[in-house]
Every structure is written in structure tokens, then in C-alpha cells.
Amino acid sequence: MSASGFPVAKPLPSVWTEEPHVLDDYRSAETLSGEFDIAIIGSGFSGVSTAYHILKISSTAPAVVLLEARSHCSGATGRNGGHIKPDTYYSTTKYERIYGSEQASKLQKFESSQVLAVKELVESEGLDCDFHVTRAVDVYMDPDHARQTYAAYVKLRDSGFFDLKDVAYTDSSSAERISGVKGAQSLFSFTAAYLWPRKMVLGLLQRLIQQHDVKAYAQTPVAKVSKSRDSAGFWTIFTSRGNLRARKIVYATNGYTAALLPQYSRKIVPVRGVCSHITTPRGQNSPHLPNTYSLRFGGANYDYLVPRPDGSIVVGGARQTFLHDRDLWFNTVRDDQRMSMAADKYFQNYMQQHFRGWEDSKATTKRVWTGVMGYTSDYMPHIGEVPDMPGQYIIAGFTGRGMAYILLASKALSRMIVEGIDYEQTELPAMFESTKERLSSSESELENEFSGVWNLKEKDHAGDFVAPILRARL
Ligand SMILES: Cc1cc2nc3c(=O)[nH]c(=O)nc-3n(C[C@H](O)[C@H](O)[C@H](O)COP(=O)(O)OP(=O)(O)OC[C@H]3O[C@@H](n4cnc5c(N)ncnc54)[C@H](O)[C@@H]3O)c2cc1C
Structure with missing residues (x-):
């Protein structure tokens, strides 16, 4: 791995990045400071969809900031196959053996429900993305x-x-x-x-910026997060454009998560x-x-x-x-x-x-x-509160299949963040929860x-x- 595990500069162009987008390198300002209710690190499908659901279900209007190391949506979501393909039968036998029939069935239903959920999102938000x-x-x-x-x-x-x-x-x-x-x-x-995944995500981001005043910063890598909260309950986030404070943080950092949260090394x-x-x-x-x-x-x-x-x-x-x-x-x-x-x-x-x-x-x-x-x-994503880090959340590790997970996973996570519900109160399969047990296990099925x-x-x-x-x- 590159020494740091952070996103590298200048990724190869993909078919989805060939066409420039007005938001490619969009920044709400050139420097960063101040206080936010929620800071989301990573502007791929996970980060933008989490911001979308947070704002959709909030009765107040939380101040949300999205921080992206490179161009917006230039990670896996901007480089994938554009396929929303639920695993309807192929891995179910394996999951049944590992997690039992009930959870395997819940997982199969969860995946199968994504296609029409994304369709509904694309239609309701009028997202032009060849869906x-x-x-x-x-x-x-x-x-x-x-x-x-x-x-x-x-x-x-x-x-x-x-x-x-x-x-x-x-x-x-x-x-x-x-x-x-x-x-x-x-x-x-x-x-x-x-679909054209990057167009969908950037279309959604555009609505968040225009309709909800979400702040977004491309080319703004997060270098680290403070180890503890200050007396007012804020975490400090250190970026290349200055430091900001946030009450809640969401890591939507995919394969780069361990660079900021070392406890996820070997886990993601x-x-x-x-x-x-x-x-x-x-x-x-x-x-x-x-x-x-x-x-x-x-x-x-x-x-x-x-x-x-x-x-x-x-x-x-x-x-x-x-x-x-x-x-x-x-x-x-x-x-x-x-x-x-x-x-x-x-x-x-x-x-x-x-x-x-x-x-x-x-x-x-x-x-x-x-x-x-x-x-x-263990081939399951990590979703929920980061163990022992109150107010910090994770949505990452989709093992190459995120387009068939992220929309509804981020919707559930948003309820945890906004409504304060526990993981068990969400609709998500139990094995997605990011738990201490998963983090402390030395086993790697992978x-x-x-x-x-x-x-x-x-x-x-x-x-x-x-x-x-x-x-x-x-
Ligand atoms: C070649 C390829 C083909 C694929 N094909 C498919 C497919 O057809 N169907 C499917 O379902 N899935 C596919 N996938 C997987 C799918 O793309 C991912 O599961 C999904 O896009 C993950 O979305 P995400 O938002 O979690 O991660 P990403 O899209 O990777 O977003 C994470 C973002 O976080 C940013 N970030 C990370 N660290 C920092 C930091 N310290 N500071 C600031 N920003 C940071 C990154 O720059 C990145 O933009 C494919 C993936 C690849 C690579």
C-alpha cells in the first residue's frame, strides 16, 4: 500500500469521469473553519447518500459539511461498473452457513430491495444518470x-x-x-x-448544495481527527484547508478508512x-x-x-x-x-x-x-457507530458491491445519527453492524x-x- 493508505492524487480517468461535471472540484470556500453539526468524510455514494437522508429526515436543518480528498465522487463510485446487481441467490448458501437462515434471508431481501429504491430516488429527485x-x-x-x-x-x-x-x-x-x-x-x-453512477451522485450533491446549503469541499483531504471531544462536545477535524469542529462525524471513506481509523486495518x-x-x-x-x-x-x-x-x-x-x-x-x-x-x-x-x-x-x-x-x-460492510467513539459513525467496506447496498444502508445509518436509535432498531441485517467483536477478531475470511x-x-x-x-x- 502507499505509505499512508490515503487516496492518491490524479487517479486514472474512467469512462464516468470523461465528461466534466460542474461539481468536479467544487468547494464552498477556499479555506475551512467553524462548527458543523455533522461532517461527512468522503463524497462517494455512501457520503452523499448519507447526507441526503440526514437532511431528508431531520426536522431541524443541521449544518452538514462533506469533505473529499480529490474531485467529488472520484473514488470507487466514480470508477465502477455502474451495475446495481443484488446477490439474489449466488452467495446465499454461504451466508446461510455462516449467519443462519434468518439473517441470510434478511440480507437477500435487503439486497433485492435496492434496485427499486434507487429507481425511486432517481425519479423523485429527477437525477439524469442513464438509469x-x-x-x-x-x-x-x-x-x-x-x-x-x-x-x-x-x-x-x-x-x-x-x-x-x-x-x-x-x-x-x-x-x-x-x-x-x-x-x-x-x-x-x-x-x-x-446507471452512470457518478452522474447520479453528483446530481444528488448538487441538490444538497442548492436546496439545503450543504457545504462541500473537493481536494480537501482529512489528515486526522482529534482523539477526544472538547468540552463543548466537538471533535476537531484537521484538513489541508484548515481545521473544523463537528459534533458528529461520518466516515464514508471506503478502502481508505484505516488511514484515519487504524482499528479498521485488516478489517477493511x-x-x-x-x-x-x-x-x-x-x-x-x-x-x-x-x-x-x-x-x-x-x-x-x-x-x-x-x-x-x-x-x-x-x-x-x-x-x-x-x-x-x-x-x-x-x-x-x-x-x-x-x-x-x-x-x-x-x-x-x-x-x-x-x-x-x-x-x-x-x-x-x-x-x-x-x-x-x-x-x-468477513465480507460484510461496517455500518453504525464506531465502537468506543460516541458521535462517530462509519459506512464503509462494501467489498466491491456497494451499489446494491448503499442507498438503504445510508438511510438506516441516518436514522441512528438523527433520531439516535440503536443499530438493532434499524432494518439492517445484524452482521453489518460495526462491533468490537468484529474489530478485535484476528480471523480474516478474506x-x-x-x-x-x-x-x-x-x-x-x-x-x-x-x-x-x-x-x-x-
Ligand atoms: C473497478 C470497480 C468496479 C466496481 N463495479 C461495481 C459494480 O458494478 N457494482 C457495484 O455494486 N459495485 C461496484 N464496485 C464497488 C462500488 O463502486 C463501491 O462499493 C461503492 O462505490 C463504494 O462507495 P463509497 O462511497 O463507500 O466509496 P467511494 O466511492 O470510494 O468513496 C469514498 C471517498 O472517500 C474519499 N476519502 C477517503 N479518505 C479520505 C480522507 N482522508 N479525506 C477526504 N476524503 C477521503 C475518497 O477520495 C473517496 O472519494 C466497483 C468498484 C471498483 C473499484
């Missing part, structure tokens, strides 16, 4: 993995605990024809959405992912991708494809090219650097290779970028999961070399 409800199509490429996943799905369905009404299964007899993916062994589909680990933007010379007249897709090559290796209204596609994944090399992706915040030549090359000819009808499309990779996710040691592959040589990893390790855990 589109679709079907997510999980395409299984490996016959063993396809069989195993189907068996697990049937068990879930027959248990009666889980709502699988929206999940549709197609077997090998028609999977290739229906998905359009060459060599497809089976598929599952369910409701999902795609910065992990790099890679995405690409594929275009064709024919633009909107290229073959059409009617859904979003995940091509699952095995337990750990998968790519995801998100179509855009202009006919281009965002494709992320390429894990086969880097998972074995820990230094490339684990515990690093370097989103100013490419992942590797192999990852860049991975996306060349991707559509021609995998999709029927794309052979003559001349599709090429226009851009490849990296981004920093916050992976947690490290256990991947330690087996970090020692493999590149030559050993043909196809899905990780699958057997992960499969054993399912």
Missing part, C-alpha cells in the same frame, strides 16, 4: 460450477426460507441461445439495474479492481446487449458487462490475470496506475470471443482503468480465501485456478 432497470444474466461457463450452483439453488428454493420468485434458471439445452454467450452451460437471471482492506470501456465503430448500430451479464468461469473468476445507451459496454473483471499476484491488487490504493499489461490485453477482442453475433463488430477497448474497493475481512492462490505461479493459473478453493467453502 435503466434490466435483468442481470449470470452465465455459467464451467459445467461443474454450473451443476454445483444449480444444486445449491434447488436446496435454497426447497428450504422455503428464501424469496427466489424473481430468479429464473435456464439449463444447458438453451443457455447459449438465450444468453448469446458462446459455450454457456446454464444461466440464472433476475432484476437489476445499470483497499483492494484494486479493473474495468474497461469497449466501443465499436458502429456505435449504437453494433449488436445489442439487452441485459447486463456476468460470465462466471468458476468460483472466483468472473467478468461483468454493462451496456450503455450509446451502444458501448463497460466490462470489468479480468481476475484471472492478477489474482495470484497479491501486490498487484491487495492492500493497495494505487488507482493512478494500470493493473498490468495482461489485464489491459484481457479485454481486447472480448466481445468477439464470447458473444454470438459480435465476430465482425470490430469492437475495441477504448479505455482501461483501476479503482479501489473496500473489502472486509485472507483465508485468497492465501491459497497468492503463492501460485502465473503459469499455473489456466482458466479457473481458484475455483476448487472457493468451492470447498460453499
